[in-house]
Amino acid sequence: MKYKYIIFFISLFGLILTSKSQDSKKITNKFFPDFDITIPTPAFKKNKGFTKYDEMMLFLDDLVNKYPKLISYEFIGTSQKGKEIPIVYIGNQTDYKTKVAFMGGLHGNEPASTEGMLFLIHNLIKEDSLKHLKEKLSIAIIPMANIDGYEKQDRYAANGQDLNRDQTKFTNQESIYIKKAINKFSPDVMVDFHEYKPYKVDFVKYGEYGVTQMFDVMFLYSGNLNVSSSIKEVTENLFLKKVEPFLDKHELKYHNYVSSKHKNNAIYFNLGSVSPRSSATSYALSNTISLLMEVRGVGLNRDSFNRRVFTTYLLSYSFLNTSVNHAHEIQLALEKANNFNDEIIIKYKKEKSGYTLNMIDIYENKLIPVDVTLYNGLKCKPVLTRRRPNYYVIENELNEVASKLSVLGLDIDTLKFDELLEVESYKITSLKKSPVLFQGFYENIINTELYTTKKVFKKGTFIVPMNQKRSNLAIETLEPEMLSGFLRFNVIKPDDVNKIHRYVLNKEL
Numbered sequence: 001m002k003y004k005y006i007i008f009f010i011s012l013f014g015l016i017l018t019s020k021s022q023d024s025k026k027i028t029n030k031f032f033p034d035f036d037i038t039i040p041t042p043a044f045k046k047n048k049g050f051t052k053y054d055e056m057m058l059f060l061d062d063l064v065n066k067y068p069k070l071i072s073y074e075f076i077g078t079s080q081k082g083k084e085i086p087i088v089y090i091g092n093q094t095d096y097k098t099k100v101a102f103m104g105g106l107h108g109n110e111p112a113s114t115e116g117m118l119f120l121i122h123n124l125i126k127e128d129s130l131k132h133l134k135e136k137l138s139i140a141i142i143p144m145a146n147i148d149g150y151e152k153q154d155r156y157a158a159n160g161q162d163l164n165r166d167q168t169k170f171t172n173q174e175s176i177y178i179k180k181a182i183n184k185f186s187p188d189v190m191v192d193f194h195e196y197k198p199y200k201v202d203f204v205k206y207g208e209y210g211v212t213q214m215f216d217v218m219f220l221y222s223g224n225l226n227v228s229s230s231i232k233e234v235t236e237n238l239f240l241k242k243v244e245p246f247l248d249k250h251e252l253k254y255h256n257y258v259s260s261k262h263k264n265n266a267i268y269f270n271l272g273s274v275s276p277r278s279s280a281t282s283y284a285l286s287n288t289i290s291l292l293m294e295v296r297g298v299g300l301n302r303d304s305f306n307r308r309v310f311t312t313y314l315l316s317y318s319f320l321n322t323s324v325n326h327a328h329e330i331q332l333a334l335e336k337a338n339n340f341n342d343e344i345i346i347k348y349k350k351e352k353s354g355y356t357l358n359m360i361d362i363y364e365n366k367l368i369p370v371d372v373t374l375y376n377g378l379k380c381k382p383v384l385t386r387r388r389p390n391y392y393v394i395e396n397e398l399n400e401v402a403s404k405l406s407v408l409g410l411d412i413d414t415l416k417f418d419e420l421l422e423v424e425s426y427k428i429t430s431l432k433k434s435p436v437l438f439q440g441f442y443e444n445i446i447n448t449e450l451y452t453t454k455k456v457f458k459k460g461t462f463i464v465p466m467n468q469k470r471s472n473l474a475i476e477t478l479e480p481e482m483l484s485g486f487l488r489f490n491v492i493k494p495d496d497v498n499k500i501h502r503y504v505l506n507k508e509l
């Protein structure tokens with residue numbers, strides 16, 4: 001038993017050092033062969049490495065120079081190392097049915113995402129069979145979101161932070177530029193393309209000498225209970241249902257996203273996403289149809305790269321088609337999402353169950369069933385709820401909070417006069433620091449209770465109306481117990497919790 005762990009670790013570190021693929025030839029040949037298609041993007045013009053930033057810009061400039069009526073781009077800001085981040089616009093920017101935004105390369109070591117976006121851009125411009133998409137849709141694409149990471153094929157931004165854990169606290173400039181650009185475009189549908197890591201140390205426990213994930217792609221979407229059920233419905237029953245036949249046709253294997261976690265010597269799996277610190281839930285909370293695609297790829301270097309890029313392309317192509325063919329259903333779902341529930345969910349519990357996952361036995365080179373414990377983020381139950389306020393009232397000193405909320409795309413007003421208001425305020429009942437360091441700090445774990453009070457609020461006090469499209473993001477950031485909230489992430493110090501209030505009366509402020 002011990003022997004097999006040692007072998008596994010030696011081979012794993014060996015692979016990391018030589019930057020070879022973690023898939024053996026026999027696994028690649030049997031399960032993940034490339035397709036017989038030519039992909040005319042920069043990485044495929046060379047045998048090693050991936051598209052560099054300059055190569056991407058040449059590729060885009062070439063298209064813009066040749067087809068200035070069909071494609072344009074602008075820079076949304078710079079990376080930490082000063083490289084300008086492009087957003088590409090294609091399609092009908094005035095008379096469209098649906099607006100769709102795509103992103104690739106938020107994690108710098110997930111190259112099929114960026115390459116897939118470049119392939120899509122190319123085909124949208126050059127392939128006649130895609131003509132209907134650019135005629136009927138307004139499309140925005142950020143092909144390389146984390147340029148500094150991408151240049152080194154490293155997951156993180158230049159400062160070592162994970163940009164897909166930064167979508168409520170905004171401690172990276174890239175996160176702010178991207179959020180502002182996407183909100184300005186204001187898509188109906190937003191898809192963030194990634195790659196996942198098919199080999200994990202956890203998996204050595206299973207099979208003869210360990211197993212690897214078998215899915216070409218896993219679908220990640222939000223099970224957060226504050227996300228409108230109409231958004232979840234259209235994501236599951238329309239977008240994902242329609243993508244399946246495309247994948248089946250090419251014998252690409254798929255599953256809802258599962259990730260493994262290690263805790264107290266046991267391994268368990270999580271299904272789905274609930275946390276607004278990452279993109280799938282962040283955009284779903286802003287009443288946008290939101291998906292995150294995880295293509296099998298991290299650690300595989302150039303193995304199956306053509307297959308991975310084609311898979312990414314196929315997904316994006318399907319989502320665009322669905323956006324054209326079901327424009328009316330999409331608009332109805334988005335309208336419905338703006339009727340908010342009276343209750344908001346502060347704490348929840350994921351459904352726990354046994355689950356059988358098919359995986360590839362590395363030694364036997366065949367699929368085997370693996371029994372796992374699954375926490376289902378797509379089936380959460382509320383544990384603590386509160387009444388939805390009509391406004392959050394934020395005292396002036398917390399202007400940092402107001403500015404982060406406006407990055408999130410929320411409209412914020414201020415009181416025009418000093419005003420006496422009856423509000424609900426928070427009292428902390430317990431407070432401790434998380435024992436684990438997260439992105440350079442320890443999270444605050446807080447519990448509060450509400451009390452009703454009357455207070456004079458000064459002219460200029462920030463008020464956040466809760467009848468707006470992105471208001472669910474205010475809930476997830478301002479309620480003190482929230483797992484990706486401002487208090488949790490120290491954007492608001494625990495001492496300042498008494499400067500945030502809830503207005504629940506039925507009067508307009």
Ligand SMILES: [Zn+2]
Nearest residue numbers: 107110194195
């Ligand atoms: Zn990723």
